[in-house]
Amino acid sequence: xxxxxxxxxxxxxxxxxxxxxxxxxxxxxxxxxxxxxxxxxxxxxxxxxxxxxxxxxxxxxxxxxxxxxxxxxxxxxxxxxxxxxxxxxxxxxxxxxxxxxxxxxxxxxxxxxxxxxxxxxxxxxxxxxxxxxxxxxxxxxxxxxxxxxxxxxxxxxxxxxxxxxxxxxxxxxxxxxxxxxxxxxxxxxxxxxxxxxxxxxxxxxxxxxxxxxxxxxxxxxxxxxxxxxxxxxxxxxxxxxxxxxxxxxxxxxxxxxxxxxxxxxxxxxxxxxxxxxxxxxxxxxxxxxxxxxxxxxxxxxxxxxxxxxxxxxxxxxxxxxxxxxxxxxxxxxxxxxxxxxxxxxxxxxxxxxxxxxxxxxxxxxx
Numbered sequence: 001x002x003x004x005x006x007x008x009x010x011x012x013x014x015x016x017x018x019x020x021x022x023x024x025x026x027x028x029x030x031x032x033x034x035x036x037x038x039x040x041x042x043x044x045x046x047x048x049x050x051x052x053x054x055x056x057x058x059x060x061x062x063x064x065x066x067x068x069x070x071x072x073x074x075x076x077x078x079x080x081x082x083x084x085x086x087x088x089x090x091x092x093x094x095x096x097x098x099x100x101x102x103x104x105x106x107x108x109x110x111x112x113x114x115x116x117x118x119x120x121x122x123x124x125x126x127x128x129x130x131x132x133x134x135x136x137x138x139x140x141x142x143x144x145x146x147x148x149x150x151x152x153x154x155x156x157x158x159x160x161x162x163x164x165x166x167x168x169x170x171x172x173x174x175x176x177x178x179x180x181x182x183x184x185x186x187x188x189x190x191x192x193x194x195x196x197x198x199x200x201x202x203x204x205x206x207x208x209x210x211x212x213x214x215x216x217x218x219x220x221x222x223x224x225x226x227x228x229x230x231x232x233x234x235x236x237x238x239x240x241x242x243x244x245x246x247x248x249x250x251x252x253x254x255x256x257x258x259x260x261x262x263x264x265x266x267x268x269x270x271x272x273x274x275x276x277x278x279x280x281x282x283x284x285x286x287x288x289x290x291x292x293x294x295x296x297x298x299x300x301x302x303x304x305x306x307x308x309x310x311x312x313x314x315x316x317x318x319x320x321x322x323x324x325x326x327x328x329x330x331x332x333x334x335x336x337x338x339x340x341x342x343x344x345x346x347x348x349x350x351x352x353x354x355x356x357x358x359x360x361x362x363x364x365x366x
Contacts, residue, residue, distance in 0.1 A: 001064060003028035003186055004049075004154060009058035009068075011044055018044040020210035021057065026154075031180050031187045033201035035194060037233070041210040042190045046156050049188065050079040062153065073102070078152040082159045084143040086131040092118070093127040096145045103150060117145040120179070137168050144176075148183070157189040161196065173199050194234055198222070206230060222281075224268075228364050231279045236320075238285065238331055240278045244271055251358055254278050258329035262303050264361035277364045282334035284360035287321060287352045303361075305354045307331060309346050321346060323354055 002025035011019040019041045026032050034042040047053040049060060051072030060068045067075045078099075086095050096117050100110045118124060121141040131139055140160060147155055160176075161169045177200055180187045191197050197204050198218035205215045214226040225231040228239065242256035252264045254276060262278050286292065287309075292302065310330070311322035316337070323331045331354055337345075346352055 002026055003030075003063060004188075005059075005061040006045075006049075007059040007061060009045070009048065009055045009060060011041075011048060011053060012056055017210050019048070019055075022207075022210065022212055023058075024205060024212060024215065026186060026188060028186055029184050031177065031189070031200060031202050033197035033204045034188065034190045034207060035192070035197040035204050035234075036207035037192060040207040042207050043158060045207075046079070046158055046188065046190050049154070050077055050156055051075055052079075076153040077156060078147040078150060078154075079156040079158065080143050080147040080160050082162055084131075084139050086139060086142055086146075088131050091128050091130050092123060092134070092142050095131070095142050096149055099146060099150050113149055117149050120148070121145045136164055137172065140164065140172065144179075148185075152185070154186045154188060157187060159191055160189070161191075161193075169196070176200060198234075206233065208233075224362065225279065225364065228277050228279070231362070231364060236282050236332055236334070238280045238282065240280075240329075242276060242278060244274050244276055252363060254363070258325065258327045259303075259305055259331075260327075262361065263358045264363050265358040267363045271363060271365060273365045279362040279364055280356055280360055282320065282332040283318075283336075285331065285333040285354050285356045287323070287333050287335060287346055287354055289350075289352060292353075292355050303356050303358070305331065307352065307354060309348050309350045309352055312346065312348055319345060321352075323352060325354075 004026040006022060006024040008021045008023050009019055010017065010021050022045065034045065036042050044053060048055055051070060055068050059066045087098065090098065093114055096114050097110050100113060118127060121144055123138065123141055123145065126134065126138060134142065161172055164172060173196060189200065201218065203215060203217055204221055206213045206221065208229065214221060214230050221230070221234055225234060231237045231239065240256040240259045240262060242254040242262065245253040245255050250266050252266055252271065254262045254264060256262055256278065264278060305325050307323040307325040309321055310324045313320045318334050318336050321333045323333060325331055333354060
């Protein structure tokens with residue numbers, strides 16, 4: 001049995017169905033991410049887990065017990081809000097202790113638990129400060145400590161890093177991951193930031209229009225998307241629509257308008273439709289001035305496209321190139337900058353050959 005089972009849960013606001021008969025299992029000790037665009041229902045689902053919204057249909061099982069009708073303060077679930085929701089008139093120590101006092105914990109135990117939480121989130125020496133005397137990162141730690149103080153079975157995080165700058169957000173991601181591993185607690189985070197979800201979570205559920213579109217590990221989600229929508233939503237991708245042609249074993253042939261004939265590896269599951277979409281991630285596409293060296297790959301197992309570089313974006317560790325193919329379509333390539341100088345770089349207006357192998361392609365039916 002999973003620790004948390006969401007069983008065909010639905011929630012409507014008037015005629016709008018925010019969550020549409022959604023089912024999901026979350027394992028004990030898992031760092032799970034709900035990822036999706038704004039308005040997809042992920043925060044509504046999180047609020048139902050916390051008890052702030054009641055499902056219209058379905059069950060929410062925690063350790064086998066249905067908690068859908070249990071009041072928020074009576075369920076072993078805590079939620080950390082996006083705006084932190086700290087009490088401005090209380091100092092750090094009292095903010096962390098607030099829930100413990102409401103639960104009736106003895107004063108000596110509260111003192112011990114607060115000290116433990118302060119040490120856990122590295123707020124030593126700041127116990128007497130009030131929220132307006134703290135930085136954004138420190139406020140985030142106070143909110144986290146308060147959420148953890150009652151030792152919930154599940155901690156819910158509603159875009160907890162959205163207010164932090166990029167550097168602080170990256171360091172806090174690593175701290176949250178380490179904290180979750182040390183505590184062995186189940187974390188469920190809601191985010192619209194793909195990089196954040198893929199960095200932190202062991203599994204990701206991608207939502208759209210109130211439904212789960214795919215649940216997978218970050219690598220599976222990126223390398224084997226279940227649909228065209230997932231491929232476009234998670235990371236950058238090149239997409240070519242085409243028709244499946246008669247093919248030999250271990251290889252699929254797709255005739256496209258924009259990229260000619262593309263050879264792809266045989267999909268894991270048989271292709272039922274004649275019209276498909278071929279997806280290739282930008283980092284899988286190599287550029288060269290004359291095409292790949294003869295010994296780079298088997299000559300018969302390569303896809304070559306000719307075009308002209310139209311745009312170059314240097315991003316430090318890698319450079320992205322937009323290539324206008326001879327067909328008029330645009331292709332995106334992302335190549336690592338392995339040399340300090342730009343000896344291997346390409347410039348706008350330069351003619352290049354873009355190439356990729358059948359294994360670099362993913363065939364999608366929808």
